[in-house]
Amino acid sequence: MTSPASSGGPSPLRIGGLALIGIGIIAGVVGLATYATGGGGSGSDQQAAPPPLSTQVSITPEPSAPAVPQATATPAASAPAAPPPAAPAPTSVATVPVPSFTPTPTSAPGGDASSSQAGAGSGGTSRTGAVRAPVRVYNNSTITGLAARAAADFRNAGWQVEEVGNYPSGIIPTSTVYYRPGTSEQQAAQALADQFSLRVEPRFSGLDEASPGLIVIATNDYQGR
Structure with missing residues (x-):
């Protein structure tokens, strides 16, 4: 077998x-x-690539707060008016039980030196012609010293005050001057009552045995002059 020839x-x-x-x-x-x-x-x-940003912002509305119920003012119930206290029934002077009258003296001095002096059991006449009589003053009130104040008023007006004390034997409804019926004390009692706005009454049972002269029992309504 023939091999090909090599070339350059x-x-x-x-x-x-x-x-x-x-x-x-x-x-x-x-x-x-x-x-x-x-x-x-x-x-x-x-x-x-990052997703595009959204230009729209979603806003969720804030839930509104529940309305606070307003308190309704309830007017306070007015308290029922208290009934006025019942006035004490007036005590009849004639029915005041006074088996024996023993006043409590408070050592009152004698009358004014310028006034007409009258002994116990005898009347007198002032310089103005008014009949005067000795006076005994007793307190039948809740006011301490009322009899002494009334006695001072009487003396300043020219009356002879022989005794000042308390009257504890009953309740007298109003300030009163007492006299012995059938004597000149009634005229003197009227003159004293006119000066000091007192009631005039004859002596009641229990004062009959008291010494002669006018007896003034002062109560809470005594006003003086």
């Missing part, structure tokens, strides 16, 4: 190998260029 030029196999090498080099260059320009990366290497 390159063989076809060598030329093919060089061509393949050249193609590989060109492919590598193209790959590098593509990688450098970012055109040939895989999907895993590329970062996902």
Whole structure:
């Protein structure tokens, strides 16, 4: 068998190998260029573009606070008016039980020196002509010292006051001057009553045995002059 004669030029196999090498080099260059320009990366290497920001802001309205119920003022019930206290029934002077009258003296001095002096049991006449009589003053009130105040008023008016004390034997409804019926004491009692707005009454049972003269029993309504 005869082998082909060798010539001086390159063989076809060598030329093919060089061509393949050249193609590989060109492919590598193209790959590098593509990688450098970012055109040939895989999907895993590329970062996902951020989603566009929404320009609309969703506003959730704040729930309104529940309305606070306003307290309704309830007018306070007015307390029922207390009934006025019943006035004490007036005590009849004639029915006051006074079996024995023992006044409590408080050592009253005698009458004014300028007044007409009259002894116990005897009447007198003042310089103005009014009949006078000795006076005994007793307190039948809740006011301490009322008899002493009344006695001072009588003395300043020219009356002779012989005794000042308390009357504890009953309740007298109003300030009263008492006299002995059938004597000049009634006129004197009326004169004293007119000066000091006193009631005039004859002596009742229990005062009959008292010494002669006018007896004034002062109560809470005594006002003086």
